[in-house]
Amino acid sequence: MRLPALFTVPGDALAGAAAVSARPTARTLLAIASSLCLYEAGMALNDWADRDVDAVERPHRPLPSGRIRPAAALGAACTLTGAGLSLAACAGRPALTVAVPLAATVWAYDLALKNTPAGPFAMATARGLDLLLGAAATAGAGVVGAGPFGSRAGMDGVGRKLGARRAWATAVDDEPRAALGVATVPGAVDGTRRALTSVALLGIRRALPSAALLGAHTFAVTTVSRREAQGGSPLAPFAALAVTAALTRTVTRQRSLPTDRIAGSRRGTGSRRMADVANLAAAAMSRLSHPPRQIGDRMSPPGPSPEPLDMHAALRLALVAAYAATTARPYLHATLNPSPPLTQRAVTAGIRATIPLQAALTARSGAKGATVTALLTTALAPLAGRFARKVSVT
16 A cells, blocks of 8 residues: 555545535545545555566565565455445445446556556546546535425526526536526426436536546656656656646636636627727726825825735645646656656656645636635645655655
């Protein structure tokens, strides 16, 4: 068990919950527990599959050193996989629907794809599916807890007709759990099931951009790790450095909310440009109409007082900066000198950087409670660092 790496798992589900504009729920916690089991299953299976290679390259690991028997590692992988799928089932059918391909991807990577060109793609897919697991579990959380007549928010925001698909879908896109009440009217059991599936699909669609960004980071780290024991080409760490720069730029920008996208699509490109020009003109007129005022011997600044600091944006920028700072220097060193020690250090940095990236994606979503969730995710980083001093991350 490589304990420090486990701290990179909870942030996946939390970022998925934020991507669907929802606070973490009990089902989000079940998704986290499922992810932890599947992650540990992958570690045990990886050690079992690589026991012959590790006997040469990493003889200190549990199987080559004789501390754990191969049969016990394989049995643990099977048991943990079953536990992970069971916990996903407790989180709801949508979560189980995502957990099954996630478990299949983990097993396929360890047993067949790890040493092939498809290996980094499989690892990136697994990390992205883990985020979608949290999104699917959280998006459908309101179906089970809804009353027989549904929630008032669902009735008010959508209407009583199940056939009003467009209005219902818009309400779900803004607040997935609030619109679930429309499908829970008396006698609408089939409607509830359809709502569960629809909400899960909408939640997964909302979370796809975050899953893709997290998957890109995982792809880069996995590509570098393929040569960590031998060292070699500087191309992999250089490419990972480029991916880090691209992700930093992308995550820095605030994610647009559904209402912003709808308003923008209605106005059109020309209308948006005219609105920007009008805003600039209004600002110029305001500056001209409010000349500096004399206050004693000092001049007051023209125009309105400065806007208060946006703490949400400041947190997002700080998390993105932490992500870039964690990876940039080790990747650069491995590019200049791709020796095994520096390459392993770059891989360790990439794994540790997963936590600030997850927190930045959470803060970027703009969901309710995203700031608190991002801070909770960030708090996992020092814990991972503390255990990394005693146990190897890789």
